Amino acid sequence: MGDGRMSTRDFLLPDLGEGLSEAEIVEWRVAVGDVVTVDQTVVEVETAKAVVDVPCPYPGRVVALHGAAGEARPVGQPLITIAPLDGGDGPDPHATYREEERAGSGNVLIGYGTGHGVPGRRRRRPRLSSAPGSAVPGSAVPGSAAPESVAPARPGPPAVVASGPSTAAQPATSGSPVVPGPSGTSGPSTTSDRSAVVAPLVISPIVRRLAKERGVDLASLRGTGPGGVIRRADVESATGAPAARPAAVPDAPAAHVGPAPTADGDVIVPLTGIRKVIADKLSRSRREIPEVTIWVDVDATRLLETRAAINAASPDAPVGVLALLARICLSGLRRYPQLNARVDTEGQRIVQSAGVHLGIAAQTDRGLVVPVLRDAQRLTTGELAAALAETTAAARAGTLPPARLTGGTFTLNNYGVFGVDGSTPIINHPEAALLGVGRIVDKPWVVDGQLAVRKVTQLSLTFDHRVCDGGVAGGFLRHVADCVEQPALLVANV
Structure with missing residues (x-):
């Protein structure tokens, strides 16, 4: 709160999801001098998980925007300063400066080197x-050796930019x-x-x-x-x-x-944004988890026939192969709960989750993300199909909130959509297992002693060897394979 003629309120960047300590400003939706209402979206930010519209809880006039497009802001630090409209001629700029100084820097380098952010994170200005062809203040002129102007470490009190013809x-x-x-004030120098x-x-x-x-x-x-x-x-x-x-x-x-x-x-290609998060998480998975991959080829002919029968009976609510595989995985995890777990390295313990929070690997324009269906064991097969369609579509559109992209306990990865048969995928840390599914293709197969052409796919299970041994992992994969080959076995486990 300012201590001048008028009180101001700093809206701090809120916690946008589990484990997220900062967000990058994509685009401001307001400017200094604008009047905002309660819950009006003021800025669009990108976290390591998603793009989020951030509403402001305070009404009033914008007197300061903390950060520019492309800059990372730490959670809990000022994002926008609002002055009330009832009374006073305007905010005290010196009071605003004192607020910024207490935050650790002046108006030019807000959020840089304050000690509240992630160490080593550089502001992208x-x-x-x-x-083309026009000059920009502070930019180098071709043929000139003068470097780009650098903001001083201790700028003077910030100028309040007002909207209007004069600006x-x-x-x-x-x-x-x-x-x-020249004297530390903001604005063009000449x-x-x-x-x-x-x-x-x-x-x-x-x-x-x-x-x-x-x-x-x-x-x-x-x-x-x-x-x-x-x-x-x-x-x-x-x-x-x-x-x-x-x-x-x-x-x-x-x-x-x-x-x-x-x-x-x-x-x-700069390793930033979601690509950096993916790289860090996969590296941590390989660094911490002693993983093992096992696989088996299965005849998926009857699974496809089952899907066709379900969809013929309910054409308005179609069920895909992925939804059936998710149902089979849920059946297997109920029988082998050791794989629905994570290793708590600090507490030196294995934590088995009471519910199955099923992650679905989805390729998007922003990179590979794993949206989560929480308590998936409570959903019917039809509900699973609807939830999968809605969730993957929202993930590709970039509209899922960060909370929908964290907290998974087991992941299903359909890499067959890329036209490959098999893979040894990396576990989605801190989960303990991941089931991969290859493409379904016609292959020669022995049925009742006779050679036939069947729909065949390869299933692979990558698991954390700390949570179980080969017997448990092999039992789970065999159960999944048997249900794919004979879907009627699912009825006995429902």
């Missing part, structure tokens, strides 16, 4: 770029970086710098990337945002394409768009 040359937009002036930004502006790295992908010349566009800022809608209107949610593709560092080629022709 977006560049304020304009149309047309320096728009009060969500991602605009603050360039320190008159020529101020006039240089009159050209069409692009602040969001998402807009720059979208324009590059669609071959749109930014200089030909007229921005509809505050101060002439070019928005996504402007680029989409120029190409006649419908609006697309940027959450499907993780944001690239603001210094360049997408993978950057080197002088030798190598392509450098």
